[in-house]
Amino acid sequence: MGHELAYLSLALYAASFLCYARILYAPQLWLGRFATLLLAGGIVAQYFALLERSHWTHSVPYDDLYGSMSLFAWLLGVTYLGLELFHRQRSVGAFVTLVLVAWTVLITLIVPQAPSATPPARGLLFALHVTLNTWAYAAFALSFVISVIYLVQDWVLRSRKMSVAFWRFPALDVLDRMARSSVYVGLAALSMGVVMGLIWEHRLSGSYSWADPKVVVTLAILAVYAAYLRLSRSTNWRGARASVLCAANFLIVLFSYTFVNLYLTRFHRFL
């Protein structure tokens, strides 16, 4: 049943992407609403797929790569949907759902789906720590997508090579606010996640692993995104430079999510 739900969520994300892409070229209110509805449907289907998986593992599905990546995709969808409703802006939907579809296809095709073994129970604090950190990564991924769109839009405005979709893209000001909103969500989630992780570790061992590369890089991520929020309202950084910074920050997130997890840290698998 879990597999069927995962495939259903993929199908709904793909349909949602097609509708979002269509409204970039021929905007229709009903089609935009339908795209949002399909995305919401995909999120619900993926939620139940994750729930089923968590029943098998008796935990939030983060211990294996498939579960961790599925959780990331689900939180990316949820964060985007929240942002879309808050900013009343659907033009970014085509790009975000494209990332969602690509990500979901990747985990469906490449990663084995069955949970490997029942992980040890680590309690609610740990589950919240992992979920919040994954949510932060998803929000930063979203801010990356929006920042790239900002830079493309800025380039088009300066080069004067306006395509059909250019006139449907959100304005620079809207993209700037969306990216900042996304970073706010990411920073809040990451801060809470780090605090919960530290509390959990202290309860378990009575100490903190400040020297662990994962902790160091995570604190660096907090610092660079806080710097982005500060600089994006300053005279010399406001606009395209801030978007470059936001996009570059995500490279550190990717580094943390992949290289640090796989090769550097002593624990923190797939977080």
Next chain:
Amino acid sequence: MPTSSTTPRTHSPRIQVALIGCNHRTAPVEFRERVAFTPEQALHAADELRRQGILEEAVVLSTCNRSELYGVTSEVASNDITDAMEVFLTSFHRIPRGELNGRLYRCMGPEAVRHLFRVAAGLDSMLLGEAEILGQLKTAYGQALDHGATGPVLNKVFQSALEVGKRVRSETEVGARPMSVAFAGVKLAERVFGNLKGRAALVLGAGTVAEQVVEHLRNRGIGRVRVVNRSYERAQDLAQRVSGEALPWDSLDRVLSTPDILVTSVSGSGPVLSRELLDAAISARGGKPVFVVDLGVPRNVAPEAAGLYNLYLYNIDDLGEIVEQNKKAREAEIPRAEAIVSEHIAKFESWRAALEAGSIVDDLRGRLQQHREMLLREKLAEMPDVSPEERARIAHITEELIERVLDEPAKRLSHGGAMRGRLGAIEALRHLFGLDEEKAGLEREEKPSSKEDERK
């Protein structure tokens, strides 16, 4: 585009949409002025067309670029009806027919419907895809509807036309991109700022295009508008027209950091705004973006200012080039818009065929009833022994026979989707049963009497 030449007299379906009119392509403005209708005249003309028996339903569409009479007729000959409409139009406006000189187009049936749909889509407009015509069409139809000048056919045609207009604008790029320099400037500003409500604009100079830009900005809810000009009186004049605030020229340095949108249209030689001046203005506003529309020739803004961070500079050539790009993009969308028009014509023709199909059974029933009554009169006259009860029974049986015979074709014609599309087949049926001749004969008999009535 309808033709202005006369079409040969043909045998046509009974329900016909007819059109005569002229537009910016067929007639110069001097002629269009003479055949234009005020809203009151349009309703009066629609009344007269119906009262004189020329049309059964009528709508008059009159804009600065076109005057068109749309109507519905059940006349067989298309030339007769468009001739009558032409005579009506010329007499209504007191124009000698000799002056028409091929300026009026006329068409019937699907071609008339296609023309209306293309008008609604903006495909027949001077500015391809312009949106104003759809509003004008809606108003003309709405007034005719309220006045009782329309009927089921024109209601269907005009409602379909409005749907075509909406679909073409929402599903294609025909009406999507700005087509004037002033509007292009405003649309680009929206690409930077999004909603312009609460934003501030500063106008340097008092040129006509600058005023058009400000009008567009006002329509999109811009907040404060300030006008600076070397002649303070001219600044005041423009500020008054655009509900803005006039400032003296020497206050320029002081106010340059306030606007989000800067429109320059100053006559003179050399740039008025240097890179340094604009750089200082952007710094003074905390690096917030500034959108500059330079409409001056020679340019009012130093070209090297284009490289300033968070300054978006467009001069008159840049905007002209964007308008040209947009024009080509709109033209490339014409086939898609035409496909929507054709789709709705097919739908309308199907609807019309269903209407025709319903009427053929009624006509056939009337014809059979006539024969039945004649036959009963003749035959029963030869049978004096038949009692009144038996006569009534025979009458009832023959009536039921007719109903049973017609029951199946009636059902098939009213529900058969495939049959609906076959107008030719319906006409063949009408011809087979002699219903077309009967109708024509009846009309011939009726017409003199109606004219006599009018004379009386």
